[in-house]
Amino acid sequence: MDNEVLVEKQADFKIPVTVLSGYLGAGKTTILNHVLNNRDGLRVAVIVNDLSEVNIDAALIQKEGGLSRTDEQLVEMSNGCICCTLRGDLLREVERLAKQERFDYILIESTGVGEPVPVAQTFTYIDEEQGIDLSQFCRLDCMVTVVDAYRFWHDYSSGETLLERSQGAHEEDHREVVDLLIDQIEFCDVLLLNKCDLVSDKDLNELEGVLRTLQPRAKLIRTEQGKVDPAEILNTGRFNFEEASVSAGWMRELNAPVHTPETEEYGIGSFVYVRAKPFHPERLMRWMEEWPEAIIRAKGIMWLATRSLQAQSISQAGPSIQFGPAGLWAAALPESEQHLLLEEEPELADSWHPMYGDRINKVVFIGIDLQRAEIEASLDQCLLTKEEMQQDWDSLMDPFPQSQQEACAIN
Structure with missing residues (x-):
């Protein structure tokens, strides 16, 4: 035996x-x-x-x-x-x-x-x-x-x-x-x-x-x-x-229902920037060109006003910043596909905007001695103003690569 x-x-x-x-x-x-x-x-x-x-x-x-x-x-x-x-x-x-x-x-x-x-x-x-x-x-x-x-x-x-x-x-x-x-x-x-x-x-x-x-x-x-x-x-x-x-730390942060900051020993911390409003491409590009040195790692999705069909992915590590298309927003899909997606992922409905659907900016920032309030305020300045929200977004200046098949590196 x-x-x-x-x-x-x-x-x-x-x-x-x-x-x-x-x-x-x-x-x-x-x-x-x-x-x-x-x-x-x-x-x-x-x-x-x-x-x-x-x-x-x-x-x-x-x-x-x-x-x-x-x-x-x-x-x-x-x-x-x-x-x-x-x-x-x-x-x-x-x-x-x-x-x-x-x-x-x-x-x-x-x-x-x-x-x-x-x-x-x-x-x-x-x-x-x-x-x-x-x-x-x-x-x-x-x-x-x-x-x-x-x-x-x-x-x-x-x-x-x-x-x-x-x-x-x-x-x-x-x-x-x-x-x-x-x-x-x-x-x-x-x-x-x-x-x-x-x-x-x-x-x-x-x-x-x-x-x-x-x-x-x-x-x-x-x-x-x-x-x-x-x-x-x-x-x-x-x-x-x-x-x-x-x-990965950024993924855990992004998917956490509630962000609970841990003890920020040695000034190391993180936060999630969430805004349901699109970025002005030109102002966002200028912000990226002056990237805060305190940010060690950033990852997430962004909503560009001139690209309302596709979400944009941002990934930063040190001086390397990659930005490019990340797929269609659910709100850009045909209604039949939207319904199927909402059935599969009912949590999407909780934050679904009646006009803009699931479009959102959601980015994790990890760094040392992060000045969260300053970073959020400077990013808020890159969002569309109330007046711009009423304008034709396609007429806005967009310095990012025009081909949606390309991702751009910003250094």
Whole structure:
């Protein structure tokens, strides 16, 4: 009977997977080496992704001797990114390793310019093109993001693109460094704040407060020289795609029925700006060009008077401000579709305006020493006046890109 139970358990076993993300130089390889040298006999397969043709990180891991040459395997995935160009390769490689039935665990070190969401999706959804369903063999256990405590603010405020740093995943990779940093922070289960020994206690406490506000769900652990208890990132059972997808601080704020400010230690705070009145495009553009430095992160939807059919999405992190179409307002849909939508989402009816429907400005602002009253007052000045509300809105000056297919970057 015991043997039958054992066979059944083995058949049900799915190899747990931990993914290490984090910007270049944050210390992912150092952490990986530390874990490999303190893993209590786990047979581990390691996949290291590097953009260059020579996989430097893999070479470092081999040099450190963290893997057994006979029991384990190091897979190098070079000259591409597993979240885009090498995604198919990742699928096939993980499937191959899992089918060998030789490993207790798979550790993946993503490239420093990789986004975590596409990698997580690789383990969560069936890939129709490749015909591979990794969920049959593996379970994504933990998404880990490593943050460089020493260089975070430098990279955050640099205003540079990955291409300007010669770090782009491809020739058309126009992402800004700060956007990548925020993407990695806002989707994870564990945040490792590394190189804490290089930062003062005061600065470290402030940075930790910012990270907790940006990502309130993840467990935040301070580390020095990449030394972390392996149990914090291996076999944690922390990953849940649905929870991770809505874990960003701005999203929790935006969806909360009532905003209850937490203790604003180190001046770190947030608020939601809500107004059921459209913005004057020209005045809003001028406001964005003088963006308050205290705002670290902003995200939400805006209502432009000249674009009454489509909501506009705004996403800001540091000097990077992205603004563009976010889809039709429910009020812009045919009446039959409106009725169906209101049946599916009855909460929409609670704030439905008899003339403007669901059109609204709703933006979360997160920052340090935010002057809420001043920011709200300055934004209110950008809304249409009573007189302008009676005018033809299409005649207003609109400096934003005219193509609704484009998003504009305001720096």
